[in-house]
Amino acid sequence: MSQIIQDKVIDEKLEWSRINADVIASMQNPRRAYWITVAVCVAMFLCAIAAEIYQYKYGLGSAGLSNPHMWDMYIATFVFWIGMSHAGTLLSAILHIIHAQWRKPIYRFAEAMTTFSLMTAGFFPMIHLGRVWNLYWVLPYVSDRGIWPNFRSPLVWDAFAISTYLSSSALFLFIGMIPDMAILRDHTTGWRKKFYGILCLGWRGDDRQWRNFRRTYMLLACFLIPLAISVHSIVSSDFAMSIMPGWHVTTFPPYFVAGALYSGCAAIMTLFVCLRYFFRMEEYMTLNIMEKTCKLTFAIAMVWTYLNLIEFSATWYGHNMYDKELLIDKAVGPYAPVFWTMIFCGMVVPFTLCFQKLRRHMPSMFVVSILLNLGMYVERWMIVAPTLTLSHQPHQWDVLWGTVIEWAIVFGSFGWFGLLFLVFVKLFPCVSMYEVKELCFHLKHEIEEEEHEKKHAAKAAEKAGGGASPAGNPGLEGA
Amino acid sequence: MSSHRLLAMFKDFDDAFDVVDKIKGKALSGVEIEDVTMMSPIEHPDVDEKLGDRPSNIGYFTLMGAIFGVSFGFFFLSSAQASFLVQPQGGKPVIPLPTNFVLMYEMLIFFSVWTTVFVFLGMSGLLSRRGTLYSEKLTVDEIGLVVEVEDDKLDSVKNFFKENQALEIREEKV
Numbered sequence: 001m002s003q004i005i006q007d008k009v010i011d012e013k014l015e016w017s018r019i020n021a022d023v024i025a026s027m028q029n030p031r032r033a034y035w036i037t038v039a040v041c042v043a044m045f046l047c048a049i050a051a052e053i054y055q056y057k058y059g060l061g062s063a064g065l066s067n068p069h070m071w072d073m074y075i076a077t078f079v080f081w082i083g084m085s086h087a088g089t090l091l092s093a094i095l096h097i098i099h100a101q102w103r104k105p106i107y108r109f110a111e112a113m114t115t116f117s118l119m120t121a122g123f124f125p126m127i128h129l130g131r132v133w134n135l136y137w138v139l140p141y142v143s144d145r146g147i148w149p150n151f152r153s154p155l156v157w158d159a160f161a162i163s164t165y166l167s168s169s170a171l172f173l174f175i176g177m178i179p180d181m182a183i184l185r186d187h188t189t190g191w192r193k194k195f196y197g198i199l200c201l202g203w204r205g206d207d208r209q210w211r212n213f214r215r216t217y218m219l220l221a222c223f224l225i226p227l228a229i230s231v232h233s234i235v236s237s238d239f240a241m242s243i244m245p246g247w248h249v250t251t252f253p254p255y256f257v258a259g260a261l262y263s264g265c266a267a268i269m270t271l272f273v274c275l276r277y278f279f280r281m282e283e284y285m286t287l288n289i290m291e292k293t294c295k296l297t298f299a300i301a302m303v304w305t306y307l308n309l310i311e312f313s314a315t316w317y318g319h320n321m322y323d324k325e326l327l328i329d330k331a332v333g334p335y336a337p338v339f340w341t342m343i344f345c346g347m348v349v350p351f352t353l354c355f356q357k358l359r360r361h362m363p364s365m366f367v368v369s370i371l372l373n374l375g376m377y378v379e380r381w382m383i384v385a386p387t388l389t390l391s392h393q394p395h396q397w398d399v400l401w402g403t404v405i406e407w408a409i410v411f412g413s414f415g416w417f418g419l420l421f422l423v424f425v426k427l428f429p430c431v432s433m434y435e436v437k438e439l440c441f442h443l444k445h446e447i448e449e450e451e452h453e454k455k456h457a458a459k460a461a462e463k464a465g466g467g468a469s470p471a472g473n474p475g476l477e478g479a
Numbered sequence: 480m481s482s483h484r485l486l487a488m489f490k491d492f493d494d495a496f497d498v499v500d501k502i503k504g505k506a507l508s509g510v511e512i513e514d515v516t517m518m519s520p521i522e523h524p525d526v527d528e529k530l531g532d533r534p535s536n537i538g539y540f541t542l543m544g545a546i547f548g549v550s551f552g553f554f555f556l557s558s559a560q561a562s563f564l565v566q567p568q569g570g571k572p573v574i575p576l577p578t579n580f581v582l583m584y585e586m587l588i589f590f591s592v593w594t595t596v597f598v599f600l601g602m603s604g605l606l607s608r609r610g611t612l613y614s615e616k617l618t619v620d621e622i623g624l625v626v627e628v629e630d631d632k633l634d635s636v637k638n639f640f641k642e643n644q645a646l647e648i649r650e651e652k653v
Binding site: 015016017020142146147148150151152156157160161167168171175178179182183186187201202203204205207208209210212214215216219220223226227230234437438441442 | 516517518519520521522524526527530533535537538541555556559560562563565566571575578579581582584585586588589591592593595596599600602603604605606607608613615617618619620625
């Protein structure tokens, strides 16, 4: 079997009209599990709302946030959600630039994930402020006393970087959906037709529009990659620019970026399994695509593992007593179970991705992806909490496990993200129809070309051998 | 003399490109290749080669957006810092370039992205009222060729399309 056929991620014989029909039908008739998941997400989100109302009324003390634990789980969750947002950039922008065709059926939901992760992440700095109503102080405007925000602070950089990333990734998602909106405008009825008619902005698919579309999409992809890296580097600067033990680390920016890509890939795997089942997308979200995603995740997991080990060894051999004590405390102190969970989920579990049978088994991949995400969440917690527990001042040493309020808000953020995502995939196609058509078109031509070349080579060999030994017959050649 | 716009629908790219090649070979008098617009459900990789060089200048505007963004970033931050002298500087410069670079970089990207998107909308004729000549099959699997012809050539152009495997022809008065 040729390499092209072996590697093909989708059946190239899919009729284009069927692609439209399948995707539109999937949006209108998801499985019952979809609605159950929506209900669970709503319940989770309501928990967070109730907890936030309580915290708003009684103050941050109800979340256990006090000296020295001013950041703790809220900021760990903020870093986690920012990290998740890198999935869209990786799968969509980077793989688009390197012309990885297999991204086409799955990049849409990865892009949506980016936008919604950022929208979720954005809540946590606000929630952690306590005085939510003062959030606007971080915005770059001059107050009536002539006071500006401190532009030298990474916290202000955060506000700039995240708002730029959010608006850019939302535009990237929207621009990429315009041709699909036109398909939906043409093939739906009622309110949907009007809704998509507005969103497609009058797309007609003429050569000028396609040419400008291709150029715009490529330009946005080129901007999104450095932007994503800068966002997570800036988030890492929130820690690295302090002098706290465990945070003042040179490798933090690449470590954060690798962790972000890792958690993003793991989240893509989780959502891949869910969407494939909810919307009966077996023909589009194929096992070959899952395999490629798993291999990519494994590669990134190894980069993350390397950076983690480098950080441990730099701390160990650096002989800074505060850093070293913190590292030992992580491994054997009160947070040891969390630390070893991180090591197991982040460094050991990815090795399951080496087995092809597992990579092609959706329930196993669902469990593995959840474990990877768990590892990535506790990794963020391990960055924030132990340093605050064991800082320079012994009188400040204190262990915090989070209160019910804090846990409820963190838990509810998953519900909020899930709800946004599930509403999105119900309203908009989670598989890009025009890109899948392009994929089928190119694949078909590649296979035809290859067959043509084979026939041509066979004829040439036949002529050269005088017709006595038909070429392409390995048995005769071997004899 | 009044003119008509014609939309001829074809089964696939091969049929449409055959017609394009014939128009390029002057097989159809009164229609130049520059006047032909191709409408399709996907972008064919050879469309530029077939229809001739039709450059897209979005990149220049993106560059302008980038230059504006980085300049705006620098002047905005510097002017804010230069007028905020009550802030303790701790021996550091009033306008610290290394830290300002971070935000200038973010503004460069912010303005580049928004400029690119607005220029894309404008250059692609999105959000503007255009002719009604359109078929829903264009978002399924058929390819359309649009040409504008004078009234006296209308019948000959229609016949030309019919002879060249056009599945359907639609027209509108310009």
